[in-house]
Amino acid sequence: MIERKFVAQKIKEHQIEEFIVNSLKNVGHSRTKMIKTPLGEKIIIYASRPGLIVGRKGQNIKELTENLKRKFKLENPQIEISEVENISLDANIVAERIMGALERFGAEKFKAVGHKTMQNVMDAGALGVEIIVSGKIPSSRAKSWRFYQGYLKKCGDIALTGVNKAQTQAKLKTGTVGIKVSIMPPDTKLPDKVELIDTKQEEIEEVKESKEEDKTEKKDEKQAEKDEKKSKTKKPAKKEDEKNES
Structure with missing residues (x-):
């Protein structure tokens, strides 16, 4: 069945991505894309630190290529690394940074980490952001803390396709802490956002311009008539002067 082939291919791609994520830690991994050639x-x-993936003299990327060949039976895998331009708008990288900060500083400064990360995302131009940290922080009982700012869609097609989501776990002394990040990027097209074009103003401006042109034409006509009258009145005076001279 051809359907089973598609399902098997997608499962294989997901397994490869999980293997790459587990192999490459603290490199700012965003996502992995596979193309058949x-x-x-x-x-x-796609990562924020491509130099760490390559390694010294390309050693890390060579090891990753050999592991992919051996584990997933890939004939000739060609690995290409692309750098993420705006890391503050990528939910996977933001979640990884929160995880690293919590594992480094502990659960005591989780509020400072959440507020600072949220502000960095909004300064990057995001329409909205939501960060949920769940676990035994700061007390022995598990709680969920929510940091949010801006406008964020929760349901509908925009929530599925337009919102960048990611989740990860931070391993602390008190236990595992779950991290969920949702970001609505600035280029998200909302269906309820309508822009009206003011056609009336353009028409009024055109009418005003035409009126001004008519006024200038009338002034020119009046000036021409005055000049003609002056020239007619001056001609007989010249004839009288000629008679007197004769």
């Missing part, structure tokens, strides 16, 4: 499988890794 005549030469083999092309794997594009």
